[in-house]
Amino acid sequence: MKVQAVSHLRFYIKVLKEQMMKGSFLVPYIIMLTVEGMPLLYLELAVGQRMRQGSIGAWRTINPYLSGVGVASVVVSFFLSMYYNVINAWAFWYLFHSFQDPLPWSVCPLNGNRTGYDEECEKASSTQYFWYRKTLNISPSIQESGAVQWEPALCLILAWLLVYLCILRGTESTGKVVYFTALLPYCVLIVYLVRGLTLHGATNGLAYMFTPKMEQLANPKAWINAATQIFFSLGLGFGSLIAFASYNEPSNNCQKHAVIVSIINSSTSIFASVVTFSIYGFKATFNYESCLNKVILLLTNSFDLEDGFLTVSNLEEVKSYLASAYPSKYSEVFPQIKNCSLESELETAVQGTGLAFIVYTEAIKNMEVSQLWSVLYFFMLLMLGIGSMLGNTAAILTPLTDSKVISSYLPKEAISGLVCLVSCAIGLVFTMEAGNYWFDIFNDYAATLPLLLIVLVEAAAVCYLYGLRRFESDLKAMTGHALNWYWKAMWGGVSPLLIISLFVFYLSDYIITGTLQYQAWDASQGQLVTKDYPPYALAIIGLLVASSTMCIPLGALGTFIVRRLKRRDTASVA
Amino acid sequence: MSPSRKILWAPNPSFLEAGKSTIKVLADGRFSVWHRKGVTMSWMGPREDAENAFKVRLSLRTALGDKAYAWDTNEEYLFKAMVAFSMRRVPNREGTEISHVLLCNVTQRVSFWFVVTDPSRNHTLPAVEVQSAIRLPLVAVSGGCSSLRMNRNRINNAFFLNDQTLEFLRIPATLAPPTDPSVPIWIIIFGVIFCIVIVATMLLILSGIRQHRRKNKGPSEMEDTEDKWENTVKIENGIPCDPLDMKGGHVNDAFVTEDERLTPL
Secondary structure (H helix, E strand, O other), X not given: OHHHHHHHHHHHHHHHHHHHXXXXXXXXXXXXXXXXXXXXXXXXXXXXHHHOOOHHHHHHHHOHHHHHHHHHHHHHHHHHHHHHHHHHHHHHHHHHHOOOOOOOOOOOOEOOOOOOEOHHHHHOOHHXXXXXXXXXXXXOOOOOOOOXXXXXXXXXXXXXXXXXXXXOOOHHHHHHHHXXXXXXXXXXXXXXXXXXXXOOOHHHHHHHHHOOOHHHHHOHHHHHHHHHHHHHHHOOOOOHHHHHHOOOOOOOOHHHHHXXXXXXXXXXXHHHHHHHHHHHHHHHHHHHHHHHHHHHHHHHHHHOOOOOOOOOOOHHHHHHHHHHHOHHHHHHHHHHOOOOOHHHHHHOOOOHHHHXXXXXXXXXXXXXXXXHHHHHHHHHHHHHHHHHHHHHHHHXXXXXXXXXXXXXXXXXXXXXXXXXXXXXXXXHHHHEOOHHHHHHHHHHHHOHHHHHHHHHHHHHHHHHHHHHHHHHHHHHHXXXXXXXXXXXXXXXXXXXXXXXXXXXXXXXXXXXXOOOEEEEEEOOOOEEEEEEOOHHHHHHHHHHHHHHHOHHHHHHHHHHHHHHHHHHHHHHHO | OOHHXXXXXXXXXXXXXXXXXXXXXXXXXXXXEEEOOOOEEEEOOOHHHHHOOEEEEEOHHHHHHHHOOOOOHHHHHHHHHHHHHHHHOOOOOOOOOHHHEEEEOOOOOXXXXXXXXXXXXXXXXXXXXXXXXXXXXXXXXXXXXXXXXHHHHHHHHHOOOOOOOEEEOOOOOOOOOOOOOOOOHHHHHHHHHHHHHHHHHHHHHHHHHHHHHHHHHHHHHHHHHHHHHHHOOEEEOOEEEOOOOOOOOOOOOOOOOHHHHOOOO
């Protein structure tokens, strides 16, 4: 029961995390959940409960040629843990800086001769400056690596120490920590919900969230994002679900669990997105109003109008009057007048971890008692992040500690320590000046494609290699319930087809755009520019994807060779 | 204004307020005011004079909202007094009077231009002097940047405004630098949490090692007690009993082994 609770809670963690990181659109999300998420979740739980082994052993039992699937899951988990803890390091950094008045990302620092603000900060905003310059000290492109920044490096070491502390004693202690790290964010989220809904302009964000946009629904990218987000948030393909389910009683009704968990998952994500969008609405409204105020000030100063005469309501008519009355002067001023639009503010898409930090800090700095909100928010982010890390490292450590070879030489603590040390050392790469670009590479490619492939192989293996009817009779014998036709249809047909179509979209997208590109920060302009990846970065991307996906065929090949050798041995003996 | 200076001003400030006016500094240094009613007024002074004029801009409604006062001649008088006061702190300019400060072209905004003339009223004081006067520290204190701003602060406070709502264009305000503590706060908090985590980790590792050692010692201790049992000699009624020696077997020779009765195969 406790393990089930642990696995449930782990789902919420991932959901909240991904909710915060990527903007969500309800319709694709809910559809993907019912068609992909729930059936595949049920599948993994059923496999684990039936085979009663961890992911590597379970797949070997289903079919000896599939031992590579478990290994692929472990490799993906390893990559994930390597780069994911950097997010916690950044959360620590922001958390420590939240105890200052004023918040360091709310004011620009002064330039050299104290006559104005720093140039980069003026061009961008103070929150962007704090993120790109103070936190990351980002270089203009991925080629210029720069040196390791000691401040984020320290925070990373602290984050790994904390993770090590939590996993030190093994899965039992991890379970207790996960209770804490999963429930606390809920409390903070409720506080934020109350605060968020009372903010000025929150309704704009909520209205934006709940109106379905037909053009965006037609874009396959939205569906792909929703699908990968479901996979990530449910933890499909990581092997941890199978491991958790293997501790369950055989008669446990895992169908009920799968449905309950998916429903809790989706309601949590809706809850989190309500909070998120109310804060977006506040930020967008605030920016829109300050943009309007800047235009008003510009016009008032240029035409020496009475202070307070120009308001938001009469802005348009006064503009047209001025254009007609003083055409030459107006045409001088015109280029500087920005077109302020609430829609465009709302649509600044939230993508990537950095943007999530920027958007939230921008909203927080405009609230009253911003230090309190900032501390609460980053503490919650930290809890979520540490919770995710615990799940990831558990997925890596379980096969290592289960294997007799390694655990006979080293005690449990030493194995965990070694894994943490190696991941921390590699993670220092992400604290270099170009580290954020490498982080984006890992974030975009290390987990998404391999996960899709792993889940596809899993579904296909259970249905066609093991046999859907055989599995159905196994489940009936185990749990006592018959398998609903819905699950059979999903497992056999719809879900694999959907995953294949997602693959096709990904590949076609890549082929159409030609080369892969990334967003680089240009300090002189104060904004992001698109650049192409250099060849060695493309090679590393390929290596990332290949190293996990190749495990599956290599595992099959390995088993085939071993069997051949055995057959030859037995043939020679007899 | 003496006629010899050939300055034409609107005789009544309210005349200016009634219409809209724009000001232009022309290429040859002339300073002209275009008025909607069609009257052109220009100050045909020497070029340097136009360069020595500063534009001031106030945003009363932004700063004070409903409590904004109306800008009238009395407020202008106060402004002239503040500028004269600032000039008097400049060495060699202690004789500056209010009448030496000239305001012109007050708009609805509220904005206007001002110059400071020398006592003979023949030419205007160079811009640099006026600039330094506005920025002049009230008390010459070495170190501490707040003193640099004090004159400006006095002027701001006289009108209940701040740097953003009372702007002297071309005199940039020195911005107050943020206070930098000697040790950044975040390092202190980081150090605290770091130490806590390290201590907790050490404690857990040590207790783990101790548990491990206890488990290893446990089975070996059990064997010790069994040996002790066997070595103590049981004494009952003063007569030692021989404990049943399970280790070796003593053969009682009285009994013939069964095997010998049967003939071997």
